[in-house]
Structures are given as C-alpha cells and as structure tokens.
Amino acid sequence: MAIKNHILGFPRIGLHRELKIAQENYWLKKITLNELLAVGRKIRKKNWKIQIESGLDYVTVGDFAWYDHVLNISMMINNIPKRHCINEKKLNLDTLFRIARGSKLTDKNCSASEMTKWFNTNYHYIVPEFTCDQNFCFSWKQIIEEVDEALSLGYPVKPVLLGPLTYLWLGKIKGIYFNKLDLLKKILSVYQEVLLELSLRKIKWIQIDEPILVLDLPEDWKKAFNYSYKVLNNNKIKILLATYFGDIHHNLEIINNLSVNGLHIDLIAGKYNLSQLHKNLNDKLLLSLGVINGRNIWKANILKWFHKLQSFMKIKNTFWISSSCSLLHVPLDISIEDNLTDFVKSWFSFGVQKCLELSILSRALNKKLDIQELDNWIKPIDEYKSSNIVNNTVVQERVSKISFDQIKRKNNFIIRSKIQKNELNLPILPTTTIGSFPQTKEIRKLRLDYKNRVINQKDYEKEIKIHIKNNIIQQEKLGLDVLVHGEPERNDMVEYFSEYLEGFVFTKYGWVQSYGSRCVKPPIIVGDISRITPITVKWSKFAQSLTKKPVKAMLTGPVTILCWSFPREDISKENISNQIALALRDEVLDLENSGINIIQIDEPALREGLPLRKKEWTNYLSWSVKSFKLCSSGVKDSTQIHTHMCYCEFNDIMPSIVDLDADVITIETSRSDMELLEFFKTFKYPNDIGPGVYDIHSPNIPTIKWIEKLLIKALQYISPERLWVNPDCGLKTRNWIETSLALQNMIQATINIRKNFLKK
Numbered sequence: 160m161a162i163k164n165h166i167l168g169f170p171r172i173g174l175h176r177e178l179k180i181a182q183e184n185y186w187l188k189k190i191t192l193n194e195l196l197a198v199g200r201k202i203r204k205k206n207w208k209i210q211i212e213s214g215l216d217y218v219t220v221g222d223f224a225w226y227d228h229v230l231n232i233s234m235m236i237n238n239i240p241k242r243h244c245i246n247e248k249k250l251n252l253d254t255l256f257r258i259a260r261g262s263k264l265t266d267k268n269c270s271a272s273e274m275t276k277w278f279n280t281n282y283h284y285i286v287p288e289f290t291c292d293q294n295f296c297f298s299w300k301q302i303i304e305e306v307d308e309a310l311s312l313g314y315p316v317k318p319v320l321l322g323p324l325t326y327l328w329l330g331k332i333k334g335i336y337f338n339k340l341d342l343l344k345k346i347l348s349v350y351q352e353v354l355l356e357l358s359l360r361k362i363k364w365i366q367i368d369e370p371i372l373v374l375d376l377p378e379d380w381k382k383a384f385n386y387s388y389k390v391l392n393n394n395k396i397k398i399l400l401a402t403y404f405g406d407i408h409h410n411l412e413i414i415n416n417l418s419v420n421g422l423h424i425d426l427i428a429g430k431y432n433l434s435q436l437h438k439n440l441n442d443k444l445l446l447s448l449g450v451i452n453g454r455n456i457w458k459a460n461i462l463k464w465f466h467k468l469q470s471f472m473k474i475k476n477t478f479w480i481s482s483s484c485s486l487l488h489v490p491l492d493i494s495i496e497d498n499l500t501d502f503v504k505s506w507f508s509f510g511v512q513k514c515l516e517l518s519i520l521s522r523a524l525n526k527k528l529d530i531q532e533l534d535n536w537i538k539p540i541d542e543y544k545s546s547n548i549v550n551n552t553v554v555q556e557r558v559s560k561i562s563f564d565q566i567k568r569k570n571n572f573i574i575r576s577k578i579q580k581n582e583l584n585l586p587i588l589p590t591t592t593i594g595s596f597p598q599t600k601e602i603r604k605l606r607l608d609y610k611n612r613v614i615n616q617k618d619y620e621k622e623i624k625i626h627i628k629n630n631i632i633q634q635e636k637l638g639l640d641v642l643v644h645g646e647p648e649r650n651d652m653v654e655y656f657s658e659y660l661e662g663f664v665f666t667k668y669g670w671v672q673s674y675g676s677r678c679v680k681p682p683i684i685v686g687d688i689s690r691i692t693p694i695t696v697k698w699s700k701f702a703q704s705l706t707k708k709p710v711k712a713m714l715t716g717p718v719t720i721l722c723w724s725f726p727r728e729d730i731s732k733e734n735i736s737n738q739i740a741l742a743l744r745d746e747v748l749d750l751e752n753s754g755i756n757i758i759q760i761d762e763p764a765l766r767e768g769l770p771l772r773k774k775e776w777t778n779y780l781s782w783s784v785k786s787f788k789l790c791s792s793g794v795k796d797s798t799q800i801h802t803h804m805c806y807c808e809f810n811d812i813m814p815s816i817v818d819l820d821a822d823v824i825t826i827e828t829s830r831s832d833m834e835l836l837e838f839f840k841t842f843k844y845p846n847d848i849g850p851g852v853y854d855i856h857s858p859n860i861p862t863i864k865w866i867e868k869l870l871i872k873a874l875q876y877i878s879p880e881r882l883w884v885n886p887d888c889g890l891k892t893r894n895w896i897e898t899s900l901a902l903q904n905m906i907q908a909t910i911n912i913r914k915n916f917l918k919k
C-alpha cells in the first residue's frame with residue numbers, strides 16, 4: 160500500500176496508571192521485581208494491541224520506560240554515575256531507580272541525577288551525566304528484549320531509540336570541562352552494536368529520534384550529525400530519523416546529506432509547505448508526516464488532511480503518516496471518561512483515538528474507505544465551534560477592548576515604592592515566604608473528604624480556617640514580616656484556580672506522565688474564560704483578620720495556568736492568556752477591596768513556555784508579559800504586587816522580567832551558592848527582589864551562618880532597600896519541624912545582618 164501509518168510512541172503509564180502503582184509498590188517493597196516486570200509486560204502488550212487493532216502498520220517498541228526514556232539510553236550504554244555503582248554483576252532495575260531517585264542503600268552520597276524539562280513540554284527527563292574519561296558498552300538490553308517480546312506476539316515491529324546526538328546534547332558535564340562531542344565515537348559504537356542485534360531480527364525500520372534538529376545548532380554539532388549517521392548506517396536496517404517539536408528548514412542541508420533512509424517531520428509544530436519541502440529534500444528519503452497532534456487532545460480535522468495529502472500524493476505517492484511526536488504527552492483514552500457529557504467527549508482524541516485517526520486517514524488515502532467516514536469523524540469539530548460552552552461574547556468583547564492603560568500601573572516603581580514603604584511600614588530586609596506551608600496528611604485527607612462529600616462545605620471551611628489560623632500563629636511566633644495564609648485549600652496551583660473559572664473542563668482519568676511515577680491531569684481549556692465567583696478572597700480576608708501584620712494574597716498567573724493546561728486551538732495563546740488575565744484581574748481588585756495590601760502572582764511557567772528557537776522569543780515574551788501586567792496593573796499605587804518564579808536560569812530573559820514591573824520578585828537562586836547573584840553585578844534589577852536564601856527541595860536545615868553569608872553576598876549586588884529575605888519556593892512539600900527550624904534560622908540571620916552589617 161502506498162500510504163503507511165505509525166505513531167512515534169504511546170503513553171507508557173497504563174490506562175489506570177498501572178505503571179505508577181506498580182513502581183511505587185515496588186519501591187515500598189510491597190511487590191516483587193517479578194510482579195513489577197509483569198506489569199510492564201502487560202502494559203506493553205496492551206499498547207501494541209491498541210496500535211494494531213486501530214489499524215496501524217507497525218507497533219512502536221522501545222517507547223516504554225521504567226522511569227524515563229532518556230534514562231533508558233543511559234542504562235543501555237552503561238552511563239551510570241559513579242556514585243550509583245555498587246558492584247552489581249549486571250545492571251538491573253534497581254540501578255535504574257537509584258539513578259532516578261537517589262538512594263540511601265550505601266554510605267556514599269547517592270543523590271539522584273538531576274531532572275529537567277524535555278524540550279518545551281511538561282515531561283521531565285533524567286539528565287545524563289558525562290565525565291571526560293568515560294567508556295561505554297551495551298549493558299542493558301531492554302530494547303532487544305522488548306523487540307523479541309513484540310515479535311513473539313507476531314507484531315510488525317518498528318523499534319525506537321533516542322538518537323546519540325540528542326542524548327549527548329541533553330547531558331551535563333560533571334567535573335573537569337571538556338567537549339561532550341569527544342564522547343560521541345564511543346557512544347556510537349554501542350548504538351552500532353544495538354542496530355546490529357536488531358538487524359539480526361529482520362527488523363526493517365528503526366526510528367531514531369533526534370529532536371535537537373529543530374534547534375539552532377552550533378557548527379560542530381551539525382557536522383557531528385553527518386559523521387554519526389555514516390557510522391550508524393549498516394545497510395541491514397533502515398533508519399527513520401525522527402524530528403519533532405518544530406520545523407527543520409534551518410537544518411535541511413545537514414539532513415539531506417545524512418545516511419538515513421527516512422525522515423519524520425512534525426507538521427503540527429513545524430510550518431511546512433509540503434510541495435516546497437519536497438523540492439528541497441533528498442528524493443530518496445521516505446517521508447513520515449506527523450499530522451496528528453501528539454501534544455494536545457483535540458480531535459483532528461482529518462478531512463482537511465485528507466485533501467492536503469491527496470494532492471501531495473500527486474507529487475510523491477509513497478509516504479507514511481504519523482503522530483507529530485510521541486503520544487507520551489496526551490492521556491490514553493477518552494472513551495473511559497464518565498465525568499464529561501458525550502457531547503464534550505466527542506471533541507477530544509486521546510492516545511487511542513489518535514491511532515484511529517491515523518488509521519482512518521490512511522485508509523481513505525489508500526482508497527480503502529469511503530470519504531464519508533472522514534466527514535462523520537469531524538462532525539463534532541463544527542458542533543464545537545458553535546457551542547455556547549465555547550463562546551462568551553462578554554469575554555470576547557472585553558479582550559478586544561484591552562487598553563494601554565490597563566497594562567500599566569498608575570505611577571512608576573520609584574513613586575509606588577515610597578507610598579508602599581509608608582503604608583506597609585516594613586523593616587529593612589523584610590522576611591516572607593512564597594505562599595504554601597506544609598501540606599500535612601491531615602490537610603490532604605480533609606480536601607479528599609470534602610471532594611468525596613464525606614464532609615460538607617461548612618465543616619470543611621471550618622477546618623480549613625483552623626489550618627489558616629495555625630499558619631498565622633506559627634508565622635507570628637517565628638517573627639516573619641509579611642505573612643501568608645498557607646494555601647491549605649489548594650491541591651495544585653493550576654487545577655485549583657481553573658476549577659473556579661468558566662471555560663475549563665476536567666477529566667477524571669486524563670493522566671499524563673510528568674516524571675517517573677508522577678502524573679498530572681491538566682485541565683482542558685474549551686471555551687472563553689471568565690471568573691465564576693471570587694476565588695481566594697475569603698481565605699485571604701480571614702487570614703488578614705487574624706493579624707496586624709500584612710498578609711500577602713496568593714494567585715497563579717495567567718501564563719502558568721495556560722502553560723499547564725491543554726489549550727484550545729481555535730484562538731491564539733495570547734488571546735487565552737488575556738482572557739485568564741482579565742478573570743484574575745477581577746480577583747486582584749476584589750482582594751484589594753477587601754483590605755489586602757500585598758498580592759503575589761506566581762508565574763513559574765513563564766520561563767519554560769519560552770519557544771525553542773530564539774527568533775520566536777520576542778513575540779512570546781511580549782504577549783506573556785502583557786498578560787501578567789493586565790492581571791496585575793489595576794491596583795492602587797499602595798498595593799504591592801509580588802511575583803514568584805522557581806528557576807534561576809532567566810538571565811537571558813531578564814529584560815522581560817523587568818518589564819513585568821512587579822514591585823517585588825522572589826526567585827529561586829541556584830541550589831548552591833546563589834550563583835544567580837553574579838548576574839546582578841552587571842545587571843541592575845530596578846525593583847525589589849528576594850533571591851531565595853535556602854533550598855526548600857532539600858530536607859537539610861540551613862544554618863544561621865550560611866544564610867548570613869548569602870545575605871552578605873546578596874548585599875554586594877543588591878541595595879539593602881531593595882532586598883527581601885525568603886526561602887526559594889513554597890514549603891508545601893516540607894514538614895513543620897523542618898519548616899520552623901529553617902525559618903527560625905532565616906529570621907535570626909536577617910536580624911543579625913540588620914544589626915551588625917547594615918549599621919556599620
């Protein structure tokens with residue numbers, strides 16, 4: 160058949176998060192290794208069955224991972240950080256989990272490897288570690304075992320591996336600096352071995368993922384591509400080079416000269432004119448066209464694709480169609496949802512439905528299916544557009560009338576700062592926290608009981624108030640200057656807010672892997688967004704009524720709510736973000752009217768939403784900054800706006816951070832020595848800033864001396880009038896003992912610095 164179909168990968172967590180449950184039970188020693196392995200086999204078997212029964216031409220094998228697919232490669236090539244090696248005869252699953260999670264098994268320091276975001280997605284991978292003298296070997300043969308497993312079930316197998324260059328690119332150098340590419344040759348020889356073993360199994364095609372081909376690559380990396388694929392080509396197995404998350408126009412020259420047999424391109428994230436592309440491409444390459452969105456959950460307009468691809472068939476009559484990227488980023492199956500109406504469900508395609516879309520589309524292109532089927536499939540798309548769940552003219556009008564005045568504070572920071580200083584009467588180096596206090600078992604149970612209707616609203620609110628009161632008492636006792644209510648009522652900082660906003664729907668089983676055994680259930684933005692009722696006001700007001708000190712209210716910002724949801728696609732992200740901003744702007748004003756003088760708007764996702772390529776940054780930063788300001792600028796000069804971001808690598812977007820014009824920003828510095836501060840040597844941040852003085856991700860209690868040292872360092876770059884003192888993120892994951900001890904030391908250190916250092 161002329162048109163074949165496949166996917167780049169399927170979700171590995173199982174329909175009911177079986178993988179998560181099994182992993183966690185194994186870690187708790189509640190199940191044996193064999194039981195864990197059996198769960199993995201069952202998930203894979205089911206995933207392959209779904210692919211074949213949907214009508215795909217291949218099953219993708221190698222997308223499964225016990226923790227993460229980048230870590231799979233570290234295991235495969237025996238790249239095990241030294242601290243995790245404990246003289247095992249053979250690498251095994253425990254080795255893998257040690258790297259991912261750290262371990263206390265030995266007396267050595269066995270901290271987990273770092274984790275970071277997989278390109279611009281919300282999936283986190285385990286960062287490979289490289290040292291200059293390293294050697295590699297084919298030590299973990301999971302890929303071969305899984306291929307054999309699928310072959311024994313009689314499936315047409317297409318294995319997938321993360322490519323050597325992307326793997327190397329994503330890793331970090333440990334110890335003495337060297338050029339990572341120096342390791343390439345050694346890594347390639349392991350890949351060669353893997354390919355050879357696969358080709359012995361009469362595998363026709365292997366998919367090798369090199370998503371870094373959508374980035375702007377340095378020259379030596381471009382050259383390395385040519386070399387690498389020459390080495391890997393063995394004439395026995397065909398290589399389908401997979402690119403995704405963007406287009407590859409800027410790297411076409413390299414790609415055309417590679418010794419590969421096929422090329423996958425992402426037609427969702429990348430902008431391609433197919434016939435133009437074909438003219439510029441090496442004619443011998445088999446094309447795999449990523450037409451079904453692997454990053455979002457909307458039903459695809461396969462009729463539109465049908466017409467597009469049918470005319471492309473006149474130029475090239477053989478190609479494959481596929482998902483744009485792996486389906487790792489979407490939930491498994493919409494059909495099991497029992498929370499949504501059939502009408503709403505009909506708008507979505509999750510993993511299983513995306514396989515079906517590919518199947519319908521390819522059968523239609525191969526003239527094996529009546530075009531009417533395509534029509535039937537897409538009917539809900541039209542119904543969606545005209546649904547009154549989607550359209551809210553009041554919101555649309557409000558967005559269309561956003562004025563310059565709305566995105567600007569009344570006066571500049573210098574004027575505001577004076578007014579706020581008078582009004583708030585805070586000491587020099589004010590102390591505060593980022594918002595959440597320990598989320599104890601009790602609090603979690605309380606929320607769950609309320610959700611499951613075990614307790615009624617009145618009793619629930621009574622209990623929440625007790626927690627808030629306790630948080631206030633603790634903070635007063637500690638002597639903090641700006642207090643918070645502690646967020647006991649919040650599960651997740653995005654889900655909590657979206658539940659109070661019109662325009663969102665929520666799935667019950669729509670889990671997506673975030674990392675390891677952790678899954679998230681992103682809300683889905685289906686319509687124009689507006690606020691149903693005030694969200695946080697009653698809690699902040701209650702907290703403020705308990706104390707004379709200022710209580711800082713806490714909101715999640717528009718860009719973060721957008722980034723951590725599945726967005727609608729019929730309007731721009733900018734538009735969605737502005738809708739959320741307007742809804743939150745009302746919340747900000749209600750808070751102000753209820754007597755709250757300090758409001759923090761968290762934007763941890765602003766940096767991670769940054770496009771992969773620099774040329775797209777300006778546009779993104781311009782609308783995201785505008786949204787933040789739309790949300791925050793309606794207040795009086797005397798109301799102090801804070802923002803918080805949890806990362807330290809934002810030197811490159813500093814001008815935009817300044818443009819947010821928050822009165823105070825609290826940020827995560829480096830896990831170590833406030834590396835970020837060096838930056839302020841050359842860059843004068845104009846407003847107030849609180850670089851986190853200790854790492855809340857670690858249970859270690861920072862000493863007074865340590866914090867003093869950091870504050871003295873901070874004062875070299877930031878004037879005392881501008882400096883705030885705070886932990887580097889929210890305290891929800893810590894317990895109360897750790898929290899009180901750490902805050903006590905933070906406050907004592909601040910008092911010491913105020914007394915000894917600033918008086919001199």
Ligand code: GLN
Nearest residue numbers: 593594595761763805889
């Ligand atoms: N206010 C939130 C908290 O303290 C911020 C969380 C975050 O930055 N991720 O938990």
Ligand code: ZN
Nearest residue numbers: 804805888889
């Ligand atoms: Zn944070």
